[in-house]
Amino acid sequence: MTRTLDTLAELTALEKANLVDGEKVLVLDGTTGGIFTWDEGSTATADGGTVLASDEGGDGRWLRGSGKIYRLTVNKTVNVPTDYETLQDALDWASSVVADQRVTLTVNIVSGHALTSGFRVESVDLSFVKITSDDAVVTCASGMNLVSNTDLSSDIPRSSLIGFLGVRTRMPAWHILVDMAGVSAQTGYQIDYQSDGVVAPGKGVLNTAWSGGIGGTNCRVTSGSRLQAPQSTWTGAKAGNVGVTLNAFANFQTADLSATDNEACLDVSRGSVVHAKDADLSDGVYAGLYVRRASASVEGIDLSNCGIGLWGAIGATVRASNSTFDGCSTDVICGGGSWISLGRSTKSAAALDPANSIVEKPGSGTAVLRNFNAVGGYGCISYTDNLAGSLELLTASTPSLTTTSASLQSVGATSYATALNLSGRRYLHGGAIYGSDVGVKITIDGVVVLNDGSRAIGEDSAGDDIAVIAIPPCKCESSIIVEAYNRASTTQNLGWKFYHSGSL
Numbered sequence: 001m002t003r004t005l006d007t008l009a010e011l012t013a014l015e016k017a018n019l020v021d022g023e024k025v026l027v028l029d030g031t032t033g034g035i036f037t038w039d040e041g042s043t044a045t046a047d048g049g050t051v052l053a054s055d056e057g058g059d060g061r062w063l064r065g066s067g068k069i070y071r072l073t074v075n076k077t078v079n080v081p082t083d084y085e086t087l088q089d090a091l092d093w094a095s096s097v098v099a100d101q102r103v104t105l106t107v108n109i110v111s112g113h114a115l116t117s118g119f120r121v122e123s124v125d126l127s128f129v130k131i132t133s134d135d136a137v138v139t140c141a142s143g144m145n146l147v148s149n150t151d152l153s154s155d156i157p158r159s160s161l162i163g164f165l166g167v168r169t170r171m172p173a174w175h176i177l178v179d180m181a182g183v184s185a186q187t188g189y190q191i192d193y194q195s196d197g198v199v200a201p202g203k204g205v206l207n208t209a210w211s212g213g214i215g216g217t218n219c220r221v222t223s224g225s226r227l228q229a230p231q232s233t234w235t236g237a238k239a240g241n242v243g244v245t246l247n248a249f250a251n252f253q254t255a256d257l258s259a260t261d262n263e264a265c266l267d268v269s270r271g272s273v274v275h276a277k278d279a280d281l282s283d284g285v286y287a288g289l290y291v292r293r294a295s296a297s298v299e300g301i302d303l304s305n306c307g308i309g310l311w312g313a314i315g316a317t318v319r320a321s322n323s324t325f326d327g328c329s330t331d332v333i334c335g336g337g338s339w340i341s342l343g344r345s346t347k348s349a350a351a352l353d354p355a356n357s358i359v360e361k362p363g364s365g366t367a368v369l370r371n372f373n374a375v376g377g378y379g380c381i382s383y384t385d386n387l388a389g390s391l392e393l394l395t396a397s398t399p400s401l402t403t404t405s406a407s408l409q410s411v412g413a414t415s416y417a418t419a420l421n422l423s424g425r426r427y428l429h430g431g432a433i434y435g436s437d438v439g440v441k442i443t444i445d446g447v448v449v450l451n452d453g454s455r456a457i458g459e460d461s462a463g464d465d466i467a468v469i470a471i472p473p474c475k476c477e478s479s480i481i482v483e484a485y486n487r488a489s490t491t492q493n494l495g496w497k498f499y500h501s502g503s504l
Contacts, residue, residue: 006027008027072098075106079109087115091129091172094129109135116141118145122168127198137206146163161186163185164190165191189205194225195225197228206233218241222244227244230253233255238261241259245268245272246270252274252276253278257276260284260286263287276297280302281301289303294317305328308330319341322344402499403499409493411484427502439451440482442474443483480500
C-alpha cells in the first residue's frame, strides 16, 4: 500500500505519469471506499464502482479489490438482529470498517434476543468495536450455530463447538454477560494465536456445558494470546471455568471464577502467566486452582469448599498468600519441583495445617489425582510464619556473610554427604552443589523441605558430565542441614559453596 486517499475523486485525479503499474491505493470513502490496483494497460469499461478510469482518459484503469472499505468518522451503533441478523454478520461488516481514532462502533444485542449464532473472527483488528446488550444477561437459542478451530495446530485446544472465537485478532471489547445454558458447547469464549481480548467488569460467559461428555469451559486463552478481564464473571461451567495455556497471559484480578463440577475453576499451564489477586475460585467440586509448568500470582484468592484447593505440578510457581481454604477436602497438593507460597493463608480463620496438604514424591502417582509425568524433585510449600522452618525469601538487608565450601569431597554411590550443618536461628542466603550427577536434601528444624535432583548440563575438558544444583535461600529457628547427594552409580567427587549468617 503506497498511499491512502479519502475519496474516489482523488483517486481518479492522480496523474498517470506518476503511477506505477500494479500500485495499490486505499480509499477511505464512507460508502464506496476500497483497495484499488492500477493496471496501466487496461481498457476495461469504467463503471464507477469496480472499474475506474483516470480523469486523463486513455488506457489504464483502477480496479477494485474484493469487498469495500468503509470509513467511520463518528461513533456508530448497529443492532442485532434488527440491523444484522447475527453477531457474525455484524462483525463481518465491521471487518471492512476503518475507524478514525477514538471512534467506536457498538454492536448491540437488543432486548429479548436469544443469540442464534456465535462468531469466528481472524486476522483483523476489531479493538474499535464494543459488543453490548440491552439485557443484563444475554441468552442463547438451543440450536445456536457454533464455530470451529479444528483447522488450526493440534497444539491448542481444538473444537468444533466454540461459541465466540478470535484467531490472530484484536477482539471486540466484550461488554456482555452470555449464559450458554441450553447450548451443547465445549468452549464459550476463546482466543488463539497472539490474539488480544478485553472483558468489562461483571461481563463474561456462564454455564458452558457439553452434552456429549464431561466438557464445557467458559473461557480459554491460548498460544501467546492476552486477555485483560479484571472483575469479570465466568461461573458455572461443567468442566472448568477458565483455562490459560501455551504461553498465554490473563488478568482475572477480583474476577468471579467460582463453581464448576469438573476440572478446576482456573487451570494454568504450559508457560502461561496469570494474575488473579482476590479472585473467587470457590466451590470447585474437583479443584479450585490447578497450575502446571506455569506461573500464577493469586494472592488473596477464595478457594473455599473445593475438593482440592490448590494444586501445583511439574515446575509450577504459585504465589497464593492471604488465601482462604475453608471447607477444602485437601488444601494443597504440590509436586514435580513446584513452589507454592501460602504465607498468612487460613482455613476456618486458623493457620493452615500442613497435615492437610500433600507434597508429592516424583512418580508416586498420588491416588487423589490422575498422575502426570513429573520432573525430578519434590515440591516445596512455603507457609512462612505458619510453619517453623519453611522456606522464605529474604527481603531484609544482607549482613556480613560466612562462607562454607569444599571441593573434591569423595561421596559413595547413591549416597548423601553432609555439606552444611547450622544450628540456632540462622539464615542460608544461597549456594550451589556441583559434580557429575548431583542432588540435594535440605532439612530445616527437623522437617525435610526440599529433596531435589539435577541432570548433567555440560561436559568438562575430559568429556565428563557436569551438573550444578542451586540452593534456595531459607531460614531456621534451630537447625539447617544441607546434604549433597551423589546420584551416580559409582563414587564421585562433589563440591559445594554456601553463604549464611546469623539473625538479621
